[in-house]
Amino acid sequence: NAANDLDERKSKDDKDGAVKVTKGFAWALAGKAYLFAKQYDKAKIALKKVIDSKKYDLVPGEKYADNFHIEGDANEEKVFEINFEYNTGKSNWAGMIQRSSWMETNYWNWRFDHFVVSPNKVYCGGADGWGGLGVPQWFGDEFHENDGDHSYRLNATLKRIDDAVYHMSYGKDEIDKMTDEQKKTSDKIGINDPVQGLYGNSTWLPFKQVMRASDTQGKKYGDNIRLNNYLVMRYAEVLLNYAEACIQTGDLDEAKKYINKIQERAGSKTISETVDMDVLKKEKSYELWLEGCRWFDIMRWKDTKAIERLTKAGTVVPHLFDKVFRAPKADDQDVNWEYGSEANSRFYTTNTPETNFKVGFKEGKHEFFPYPQTVLDKNPNLQQNPGW
Known part of the structure; x- marks a missing residue:
């Protein structure tokens, strides 16, 4: 509904259109919401509007890293990001540490x-x-x-x-x-x-x-204090979400087209000839690493392999060592040389069991945060989330 009243980005070069809420961002969010609701046909329609607008594009592979730095602020791949600007009226300790x-x-x-x-x-x-x-x-x-x-x-x-x-x-x-x-x-x-x-x-x-x-x-x-923009959504996520919606509706050729675009731009040696949800999950984990998508995807997919890893998270913690300063010791556990053997590696890891930590994802509990006690005290009609 909001998209009807929002401006559209003027072109791929419109930097102002990357740092305000536009039709494209509204469509992208609608598509993502439909994906989470498993309404895949509606997700396809909303996300395809972003693609068909031709107001966004993947940056060339050699500029991929710029997406996360000031050189890539408001570039053609940004669907929405929060704009940081230098303000001469603010000093470090009187505003900027709170505003950046x-x-x-x-x-x-x-x-x-x-x-x-x-x-x-x-x-x-x-x-x-x-x-x-x-x-x-x-x-x-x-x-x-x-x-x-x-x-x-x-x-x-x-x-x-x-x-x-x-x-x-x-x-x-x-x-x-x-x-x-x-x-x-x-x-x-x-x-x-x-x-x-x-x-x-x-x-x-x-x-x-x-x-x-x-x-x-x-x-x-x-x-x-970094002053590059805060990235909320980029076009690569739109394409991967669209590809997922296509897979879920059996439109595999269309999904492959957009997964291949992501792979080709990445400079990846893997260009998929066929696609399925396993391919999509892997590509999304590589492409959007550390961009705030992974946890929510694992939860909505109920991804068994990923959840199994989460249940063991933190139970064993590695230490990365340098043999120039520390040779492996007899009681080191699980010595892993970077390139497979000491002969051609300088660096290696050992593992430390962390037996004193309460770690690991617990299914049925950690899908939700607990309500704070202060909130429960104010509203006795609320019931605490399971396990808390």
Whole structure:
């Protein structure tokens, strides 16, 4: 209903149309809502309106990473994002930390004090990181197997530990001018913490949301307040949602057309000849990683394999070590070398069972948050959600 009264984006180049609620965004949300309601025919109609408007497009593969940084603000792929603008009337501590994405470098950047020198400090513009996100080994391995070494999408989303340590700029000639062979044994770089290593990390590091130095707009508020727009929905999600609706209504040729568009833009080595829900689920997990879709998809699909993994989440936590600073010990559990053996790997993981944590998804409980007690006190007609 809202779409009737909203402006339409003027063209793919209309940046204003990417940062306000438009017909395209309303149609995209309607389609997503119909998908969740299992009204697939209605989802197809709404989502196809976005496609047929020709006001949106996938950016070229070489610009895929820009979608998550200031260089990609309001580009042709953005269906809706929240606009951040520099305001000279606001200082760091009198408005901007409340109005922007504060401390994102700390959160997303890798744990700086466990490296000899942080390998992405130059990339980020100087702020240190706390290592707040670990990538499951299985996910990085499956993503790599699907996409291959030359995928724009994989390389913009995750980074192998050796690629990070060997190939990111340190801003120091004594390191940057070393060959890869020299770097493989150098103690001037690497993970120098022999106790924890990089706690909670596999041999794949998160990269998609790591802040670039340019995202600070020249450090207008320092090096830890990002000013690139906050992404809510991009066209790739519209195409994948449309493809799902097509699969669910038996229109497999139409679904394949749009899944292939996503795969081809990604630079993936996998271009599906046939498609089904398994193909769709995998593509969506790779394409939209860390964009707020995955949990809700797992819940509505009742995806057995994903839910089984969630029930075990946190029961075993990896430590990522560097053999230059710590050789594997006899009592290490599940030693996993990055490239399969010690002979051709510098980095490896071990596992620590976390027996003292109450972890893992519980079906029938964790699909919902609990009502706060203060809310229940005010409304005795409410019943607490199951399990809480």
